[in-house]
Amino acid sequence: MQSLVSFKNVIVVSGNFPVLTGLDFEAGPGEIVLVTGRNGAGKTSFLRAVAGLLRITRGSARVLGVDIVANPGDARHRVGLLGHESFLYEDLTARENVNFVLKATRSDPSGADSAMASVGLAGRLADLRVVKMSAGQRKKVALAALLARNPELWLLDEPHASLDSWTREVLDSTVNAKVAAGATVLLVSHEAQHGSLVPTRVVEVGGGKIVGDSLLSEAIVAEETVKPKQESGHVA
Amino acid sequence: MNGYVEAGYLAVLGVLAGYSALLLGRSRKAKKALIPVRVKEKKSDPGPTE
Amino acid sequence: MESNGYRWTRKLVGSLSLILVAATVVLGLWITPPDVVQGQLVRLIYVHPPVAWVAYLAYGVTSIASVLYLWKRTRNIKWDLLAASSAEVGVVFTGLTLVTGSIWGKPAWGVWWTWDARLTTTALLFVLYLGYLALRSVPADSHQRAVRSAIAGLIAFIDVPIVHQSVVWWRTLHQSATVLNPSLSPKIHGEMAMTLLLGFISFTFVYAWMLMHRYEIASMQQQVLDAELEQMIQERQREPELEFQRVHVKDGNDQINQPSKV
Amino acid sequence: MWRDARLIAAKDLKIELRTKVTANQILPFAFVVLIVFAFALDTSPGTLQKVAPGLFWLAVLFSSILSVERTVAIELDDNAGDGLLVYGVDHGGIFLGKVVAVFVQLFLLEVLLLLGVVVLYGSKVGGWPLMLASTFFATLGLSAAGVTYSQLASASRAKQTLVPLLFVPVASPVLLAGTKAWQDALSGTSSIGDPWLRLLIVFAVVYLALGAIFFGSILEG
Numbered sequence: 001m002q003s004l005v006s007f008k009n010v011i012v013v014s015g016n017f018p019v020l021t022g023l024d025f026e027a028g029p030g031e032i033v034l035v036t037g038r039n040g041a042g043k044t045s046f047l048r049a050v051a052g053l054l055r056i057t058r059g060s061a062r063v064l065g066v067d068i069v070a071n072p073g074d075a076r077h078r079v080g081l082l083g084h085e086s087f088l089y090e091d092l093t094a095r096e097n098v099n100f101v102l103k104a105t106r107s108d109p110s111g112a113d114s115a116m117a118s119v120g121l122a123g124r125l126a127d128l129r130v131v132k133m134s135a136g137q138r139k140k141v142a143l144a145a146l147l148a149r150n151p152e153l154w155l156l157d158e159p160h161a162s163l164d165s166w167t168r169e170v171l172d173s174t175v176n177a178k179v180a181a182g183a184t185v186l187l188v189s190h191e192a193q194h195g196s197l198v199p200t201r202v203v204e205v206g207g208g209k210i211v212g213d214s215l216l217s218e219a220i221v222a223e224e225t226v227k228p229k230q231e232s233g234h235v236a
Numbered sequence: 237m238n239g240y241v242e243a244g245y246l247a248v249l250g251v252l253a254g255y256s257a258l259l260l261g262r263s264r265k266a267k268k269a270l271i272p273v274r275v276k277e278k279k280s281d282p283g284p285t286e
Numbered sequence: 287m288e289s290n291g292y293r294w295t296r297k298l299v300g301s302l303s304l305i306l307v308a309a310t311v312v313l314g315l316w317i318t319p320p321d322v323v324q325g326q327l328v329r330l331i332y333v334h335p336p337v338a339w340v341a342y343l344a345y346g347v348t349s350i351a352s353v354l355y356l357w358k359r360t361r362n363i364k365w366d367l368l369a370a371s372s373a374e375v376g377v378v379f380t381g382l383t384l385v386t387g388s389i390w391g392k393p394a395w396g397v398w399w400t401w402d403a404r405l406t407t408t409a410l411l412f413v414l415y416l417g418y419l420a421l422r423s424v425p426a427d428s429h430q431r432a433v434r435s436a437i438a439g440l441i442a443f444i445d446v447p448i449v450h451q452s453v454v455w456w457r458t459l460h461q462s463a464t465v466l467n468p469s470l471s472p473k474i475h476g477e478m479a480m481t482l483l484l485g486f487i488s489f490t491f492v493y494a495w496m497l498m499h500r501y502e503i504a505s506m507q508q509q510v511l512d513a514e515l516e517q518m519i520q521e522r523q524r525e526p527e528l529e530f531q532r533v534h535v536k537d538g539n540d541q542i543n544q545p546s547k548v
Numbered sequence: 549m550w551r552d553a554r555l556i557a558a559k560d561l562k563i564e565l566r567t568k569v570t571a572n573q574i575l576p577f578a579f580v581v582l583i584v585f586a587f588a589l590d591t592s593p594g595t596l597q598k599v600a601p602g603l604f605w606l607a608v609l610f611s612s613i614l615s616v617e618r619t620v621a622i623e624l625d626d627n628a629g630d631g632l633l634v635y636g637v638d639h640g641g642i643f644l645g646k647v648v649a650v651f652v653q654l655f656l657l658e659v660l661l662l663l664g665v666v667v668l669y670g671s672k673v674g675g676w677p678l679m680l681a682s683t684f685f686a687t688l689g690l691s692a693a694g695v696t697y698s699q700l701a702s703a704s705r706a707k708q709t710l711v712p713l714l715f716v717p718v719a720s721p722v723l724l725a726g727t728k729a730w731q732d733a734l735s736g737t738s739s740i741g742d743p744w745l746r747l748l749i750v751f752a753v754v755y756l757a758l759g760a761i762f763f764g765s766i767l768e769g
Contacts, residue, residue, distance in 0.1 A: 011519065015427050016511070018519040038529065053630050055429065055768075072768065077636030087631025089559070089622070091566040103555050104635035129566070207525030241329045244389045245311060248333045248382055252307075252492060255378050259499045266506035273513040356765065410717050417714040424704035433769030434700050437762045438714065441696070444754065445718050452721035452747055456728070 003062065004029055004153055004184045005050055010059035012049050012208075019045035021208035022059070027201075032175075032185045034199035042208040043188045047083065047155045050186065052076040064152060077105055080151030082159050086142035090131035094121050094141045097130060101145040108148075115148035116141075119170055136162040143167070147174055154178065154185045172197040296498040303495050306488030313481040321478075327393055328478075334386040336485040338408070340493045341383050344376030345415065347497070349443040352436035366432035367508060369439055370422055371500035373415055375493060380412045403454040410449050414442045428511065552638040556645025561652060563622055570653045574614045578657060581607040582664050596669040601730035604658075604665050605723050609690070612654055612719075613712050616694035619646050620702045629767070639764030643695060647759065650691040658683060675733030682729035682745050689722050689752035696759040699766050721751055 005027040012020035019042050027033055037043050048054045049061070053076075056069045066075035088097050098112045116126055119140045130138055139162055146154075154175060160168050175185055175197060187199060204212035314332035321328035351369035354360045387405055388398050399405070422435045564570055585603045589595055596603075623629035632642055665671050673679070694715055701710040729744035 013427070013515060016515065018515065018522050021519045021522045041525075051634060053633065057429075073633065073636065076634050079634070081634060085627040085630070087628050087634065088626050089563060089628055090625055091563045092559070096562070100555070100559055101631075101635060104552070104632065104637050206529065207522045208519075209523060211526045238326050238393065240389050240393045241315070241326050244330045244333060244386045245315065247385045247389065248337060249307075249311070251378065251382055251385075255375075255496065256499075259496060259503065262503050263499060263506075266503045266510070269510045270506050273510055276513070410720055413713070413717040417710075417717065420706075420710060420713055421701065421704070424706050424710070426703055430703060430769045433765055434703065437766060438697075438700055441718070441758055441762075444758065445721075448721050448747070448751055448754065449717075452724045455743060455747070456724055 002028055004064055005186070006060075006062040007050075008060045010049065010061050011057045012045060012054050013057040014045065014054055019054070019208055020049060023205075023209045025203065025210055027184050027186070029182045029184055030179055031201055032179055032187060032197060032199045034202045035186055035188045035205055036190075036202060037205035037211075041205045043205050044083065044157055045208070046205060047081065047157050047186060047188060050153070051079050051081040051155055053081075078151055079153045079155060080146045080149055081155040081157070082139075082142055082146055083155070083157035086138050088130045088138060088141055091129060093127045093129050094133070094137075094144070095126045097141055098145045098148060102148055105149050107150070111148040111150075112144075115144045118147065118174070119144045119167055134162075136164060136167075139163055140167055143171060150178075152183055154183060156185060157188045158190070159187070160189065160191060169196065292498070292502070296495065296502070299491060299498065300495040303488060303491035306484065306491055310481065310485045310488045313477070313484065318478050318481050324394070327390065330386060330390045331478075332481050332485040333489075334383065334390055335482070336489040337379050337386060338383040339486060340489050341376050341379040341408070341411070343490065344372045344379060344493060344497070345411070345443055345446075347372040348376065348415075348418075348439050352439040352443075355432055355436045356440070363428065363432060363508060364505070366428075366436065367504040368497075368501055369436060370419075371504050372497055373418055373422075373439065375496045375500060377412065377415050377419060378496075379489075379493070380408060380415065383408050384412060401457060403450065403457045406453045406457075407446070407450045410453075411446060414445065418442055428508075549638045549641040549644070552641025553644035553648065556632075556637070556642055557648040557652075558645075560619060560622060560646065560649035564649070564653060569618055570615060570657065574611050574618075574653075575657050575660060577614065578607045578611045578661050579664055581610055582661070582668055586668065593670050597671050600665050600669045600671040601734065602723075602727040603669075604661060604730070605686070605726040607661060608654065608658055608687075608726075609716070609719060609723055611657055612650070612690045612694050613715060615650050615653055615657075616691070616698040616715070617708065617711055619650050619695060620698045620707075624702065633767065639767055640760045642767070643759045643763035644756075646695045647688070647691045647756070650695060651687055654687050654691060655683070658687065672734070675736055675739065677740050678729060678733040678738065678742055678745060681740060682726060682733065682742070682748055685745065685748040685752045686722050686726040686729075689748060689755055690719055692752060692755035692759050693718055693722075696755065696763065696766070699763065721747065725751070 003026050005025060007023050007025040010020055010023045010025075011018060021042075023042070023046060025046075035043050035046065045054060049056065050063055052063065052068050052072045055072065059069075061068050063075040064078050068075055087101075089100070092100065094116065095112065098116060099109065101107075102109050102112055116122065121137075121140055121144055125137070128137075130141060133141070139159075143159075143163075156175070159171055163171065173196065175183075179185055185197075187197065199216055201213070201215050203210050203214075206212075310332055314329050318329065318332075320326050348369045351365045351372065355362070355365035355369065384405070387408070391400055391402075391405075392398050418435060418438050421438050422431065424431075426434075582603065585599075585606075586596060589599065623632065662673070666673060697715040697718065698707075698711050701707040701714060704710055725744040725747040729742055729748065732738040732742050732744065
């Protein structure tokens with residue numbers, strides 16, 4: 001299987017603290033990988049490292065065929081990260097933000113309107129400054145930019161938090177369509193229900209590395225037994 | 237001499253001596269901080285005789 | 287830890303610089319004759335220019351080390367430590383340059399400070415590298431700090447000729463020579479020249495010793511940091527295991543499990 | 549790179565038009581500086597006219613510190629700077645765009661400030677070619693060096709205090725050369741061949757080059 005994400009013994013030190021401590025991970029096209037783990041386990045850092053926003057201190061890491069240890073910038077624009085921060089300029093409107101992202105990524109600018117409409121950012125809301133928006137509305141703007149950018153690898157960090165059920169459904173169905181077309185999704189979520197976004201695989205992060213990795217059918221069993229799998233159950 | 241010359245030499249020698257003393261002190265502190273690290277690295281060794 | 291050879295060299299350089307400085311002081315203060323024009327004051331020439339030279343030498347070393355760190359092929363945290371060490375020693379010597387220049391200036395010019403081009407440049411240099419050290423002293427990721435301070439160090443050094451040129455013009459282009467500015471370089475010859483040369487050599491040795499010592503300290507501190515980091519990595523790797531034990535000892539205790547920073 | 553630079557500059561200027569930080573905060577600050585200078589000095593017309601160029605450039609230098617800190621702060625809200633990296637915006641383009649945005653704001657500020665100098669200090673303005681050229685390159689140099697240093701200090705928590713310490717000594721040649729070039733322009737002793745103008749050009753070129761080379765490492769480091 002062709003690997004879209006390939007992390008081998010990755011250590012990431014950020015602010016003199018080891019956020020990732022020897023993480024091994026592989027993912028191929030069409031996978032929806034649910035990343036679980038306790039607070040501070042390293043889930044967000046893992047996603048940020050895949051996105052190329054954290055410098056890999058040790059180990060080897062390839063994303064979309066690019067060696068991101070040597071060239072951290074070369075895969076970034078093909079990766080979409082929807083996380084706790086939305087990279088928006090507060091003093092620009094929703095439309096201006098989305099347009100800026102499209103221009104910056106050299107994407108087709110005509111996709112902006114349909115992407116915004118699809119998440120319900122139309123009319124007056126589209127021309128409202130981000131600073132006046134609620135957390136959920138901001139997330140919609142970030143999501144619209146992401147949809148219009150059409151990345152190959154989707155990194156969703158608690159994507160459903162603060163979104164209404166209607167927008168969740170838009171997100172899920174869009175992402176599902178991309179996955180069917182070969183995109184890969186890494187999904188961090190604490191919620192038991194992930195809408196119609198059905199993971200094909202579950203990995204558990206603990207202490208900055210992968211401590212459990214199972215296909216979905218096994219995962220249900222694993223979730224029932226509390227025991228974290230230490231160094232076992234590794235599907236690399 | 238004239239006071240200025242002495243003052244100049246005193247300033248140079250004084251500051252350099254002061255900075256050297258500071259370096260020696262910091263060196264001692266750094267060495268002390270390093271001892272537990274060394275001990276750990278040389279676990280297989282017999283270790284210090286104390 | 288640096289090798290025994292390194293420490294041995296450092297001690298040798300240290301002893302030599304003690305002897306050389308002592309010789310310079312004896313020759314400079316008592317053996318050499320007073321100058322025809324400047325009188326006893328000329329004795330400051332055996333310390334002031336050498337100290338100034340060391341300051342520039344130190345910043346040169348900082349710049350070279352910064353380049354070597356920035357260049358990916360030679361990138362090594364040791365260059366960063368060397369750059370930092372040399373800059374710190376350089377600031378000490380720049381301070382001394384200012385103090386000795388001022389002490390010399392008072393009887394020569396009648397004032398503690400004159401807006402002489404060299405003096406002004408040195409003062410700006412002092413502030414520039416204080417800024418560099420301030421940037422370094424801010425707690426940060428060690429790689430990030432190394433890159434940023436290397437760039438700051440390099441830019442500061444490139445700025446020096448521009449600053450100097452502007453100050454030289456400032457003092458010469460628009461003001462006629464009304465400023466009390468007799469040259470600080472009297473005619474020297476014979477044993478005076480020898481003593482001056484000795485001054486340059488001995489303070490360069492002092493610099494070498496200080497740099498070696500300062501670098502060794504930085505290197506030891508870095509080793510402690512590295513060891514702490516290794517330990518933190520190991521502790522963090524054990525987190526799931528500990529978590530598992532805790533869950534089984536006391537169920538439902540769901541606090542955030544961050545290891546304490548050592 | 550040029551395309552990205554234009555994008556960033558347009559974005560920063562649009563944000564300024566919305567928030568008016570430069571217009572409502574930095575510009576009034578620059579005027580206050582002009583006024584308190586008069587308090588600190590003798591208000592007799594001769595004195596103020598003589599030192600007007602120096603005071604003008606000092607006020608610009610202070611304003612530029614605020615301006616470059618602001619341009620970096622824009623990218624720190626909501627980690628927008630990380631966004632630029634994610635979108636694959638050219639590093640040199642980010643630098644140039646920021647420099648252009650700061651330059652435009654500072655230049656407009658200088659025009660208004662010049663009016664202030666004329667009104668408050670009673671200065672007579674003349675020697676336009678040298679004055680315009682020296683202002684252009686001095687502002688460009690200040691913007692380039694300022695954006696670089698502001699980004700250098702951006703990762704530290706002490707950035708507000710660190711930027712002036714790092715930036716002011718580096719920018720001191722601009723202060724000196726800008727002042728002298730203006731004095732030459734006003735007195736009519738020299739025109740476009742003024743050595744101070746050459747120094748300002750060298751400074752601007754050197755810092756544009758250094759910023760373009762190193763900005764990427766600062767962002768990625």
